[in-house]
Amino acid sequence: MFGELTERLNGVFKKLKGKGKLSEQNIKDSLREVRRALLEADVNFKIVKNFISEVQTRAVGQEVMKSLQPGQQVVKIVHEQLIHLMGNDSFKVKLQSNRVSKIMLVGLQGAGKTTACAKLSQYFRKKGSKPIMAACDIYRPAAIEQLKVLGRQLDIPVISEDTKDVVKIARTAIKNAENLFSNLIIFDTAGRLHVDEKMMMELRELKSFLKPDYIFFVADAMTGQDAVTVAKEFNEQLSFDGVILTKMDGDARGGAALSIKAVTNKPVAFVGAGEKANDLEEFYPDRMASRILGMGDVLSLIEKAESSMDKEKAEKLAERLKKNQFTFSDFLDQLHQIKKMGPLDQILSMIPGVNSKALKDVKIDDKEISKIEAIIYSMTKKEREIPGIINGSRRIRIAKGSGTSVQQINRLLKQFTQMKKMIKMFNNPKKKKGKNGFPFKI
Ligand SMILES: Nc1nc2c(ncn2[C@@H]2O[C@H](COP(=O)(O)OP(=O)(O)OP(=O)(O)O)[C@@H](O)[C@H]2O)c(=O)[nH]1
Numbered sequence: 130m131f132g133e134l135t136e137r138l139n140g141v142f143k144k145l146k147g148k149g150k151l152s153e154q155n156i157k158d159s160l161r162e163v164r165r166a167l168l169e170a171d172v173n174f175k176i177v178k179n180f181i182s183e184v185q186t187r188a189v190g191q192e193v194m195k196s197l198q199p200g201q202q203v204v205k206i207v208h209e210q211l212i213h214l215m216g217n218d219s220f221k222v223k224l225q226s227n228r229v230s231k232i233m234l235v236g237l238q239g240a241g242k243t244t245a246c247a248k249l250s251q252y253f254r255k256k257g258s259k260p261i262m263a264a265c266d267i268y269r270p271a272a273i274e275q276l277k278v279l280g281r282q283l284d285i286p287v288i289s290e291d292t293k294d295v296v297k298i299a300r301t302a303i304k305n306a307e308n309l310f311s312n313l314i315i316f317d318t319a320g321r322l323h324v325d326e327k328m329m330m331e332l333r334e335l336k337s338f339l340k341p342d343y344i345f346f347v348a349d350a351m352t353g354q355d356a357v358t359v360a361k362e363f364n365e366q367l368s369f370d371g372v373i374l375t376k377m378d379g380d381a382r383g384g385a386a387l388s389i390k391a392v393t394n395k396p397v398a399f400v401g402a403g404e405k406a407n408d409l410e411e412f413y414p415d416r417m418a419s420r421i422l423g424m425g426d427v428l429s430l431i432e433k434a435e436s437s438m439d440k441e442k443a444e445k446l447a448e449r450l451k452k453n454q455f456t457f458s459d460f461l462d463q464l465h466q467i468k469k470m471g472p473l474d475q476i477l478s479m480i481p482g483v484n485s486k487a488l489k490d491v492k493i494d495d496k497e498i499s500k501i502e503a504i505i506y507s508m509t510k511k512e513r514e515i516p517g518i519i520n521g522s523r524r525i526r527i528a529k530g531s532g533t534s535v536q537q538i539n540r541l542l543k544q545f546t547q548m549k550k551m552i553k554m555f556n557n558p559k560k561k562k563g564k565n566g567f568p569f570k571i
């Protein structure tokens with residue numbers, strides 16, 4: 130996410146932090162580079178101008194000059210101003226408790242509305258709601274089918290009707306919500322290549338009929354400034370409540386995320402970072418600012434882990450670890466849990482200090498995990514529980530079964546033995562402590 134911008138800003142701040150004392154000129158020079166980095170990230174130029182002037186006023190003031198680490202202080206100011214730019218607080222959706230809530234999604238063609246419908250349904254279901262989805266994109270039969278497929282995958286009802294009247298479909302959906310004991314309807318609508326009057330009229334009509342609790346404008350983050358321009362037009366016509374920025378897993382440069390609030394005065398509520406139903410995150414301006422500045426985002430990482438990990442399984446595993454009963458079956462379980470969290474490089478990029486440049490060099494290969502999985506799958510149940518019995522001929526069989534080599538099996542077995550040793554030492558921390566109290570050398 131925003132790799133290029135993060136790299137550029139880190140470069141600027143590294144130079145600044147190296148200096149013991151700062152002059153007004155130092156700060157000006159650095160901010161000129163920040164300005165360039167933001168413009169290159171496709172942030173609206175007026176916003177950049179304002180942003181820099183605000184940071185500059187604060188930075189050349191007392192708070193920086195007097196501080197012991199002026200470079201750090203400038204970074205802190207930039208961090209705070211970035212948070213401010215994105216709207217300070219996170220968006221909180223409050224659903225109705227005494228009647229069905231209605232959420233309407235709007236946006237251009239291909240922005241990710243239909244996918245976002247599924248993601249939001251999944252998101253609210255995890256929070257205890259019972260959502261249904263309404264197919265109000267009446268122009269492409271494929272669009273209705275797409276929503277139905279997503280609905281089937283997630284086991285969420287989809288309401289559709291063979292008509293060109295969106296209000297009629299909406300009415301049917303509301304009627305059905307009661308029968309289905311649903312408390313939330315998410316309405317998918319049609320997108321166009323460009324904003325046009327016919328589309329807006331239809332959306333306005335639907336809005337005035339539904340009186341939705343929320344309208345979210347879905348925008349493709351990869352389109353940068355264009356997304357912001359379109360957002361402005363949609364907001365003037367429909368006055369939406371918040372934005373869902375999609376495709377943040379691609380190489381979006383940051384322009385949309387950083388400009389949309391300032392231009393429309395509507396905040397980003399969610400971000401989509403992948404095509405699957407689980408790839409939706411709440412948007413927190415402070416966490417996003419930290420990510421942009423390469424400070425990582427541990428809180429989102431923990432939330433991601435919590436939402437994709439099976440709590441009961443995690444507790445059982447903890448119990449087994451305590452008893453030194455960790456086996457290849459447990460290991461396999463863990464691999465699945467990690468895989469559920471998403472691609473490895475995306476997970477690692479949330480860890481402070483791991484920047485996208487470093488990730489590029491290391492190249493984390495999700496295929497490696499699949500290979501380990503294949504090896505474990507090729508073991509018998511007994512071998513998974515008691516790896517000690519895996520002798521030479523068994524190794525050959527496992528290698529053949531998993532399409533790997535005996536060397537790879539040897540390596541995995543060795544790593545597993547080491548891991549077990551470590552677990553054992555953690556369980557008996559008094560024994561064999563190494564330097565600094567660590568039970569093993571790092
Ligand atoms: N990588 C990535 N792809 C996404 C994301 N959201 C949506 N997509 C993909 O973008 C494409 C378009 O998504 P849709 O949900 O069909 O877009 P739409 O706004 O409903 O498009 P129309 O119905 O044509 O107006 C699909 O191939 C999605 O899989 C995302 O967050 N990340």
Ligand SMILES: [Mg+2]
Pocket residue numbers: 242243244266272317318320
């Ligand atoms: Mg669609």
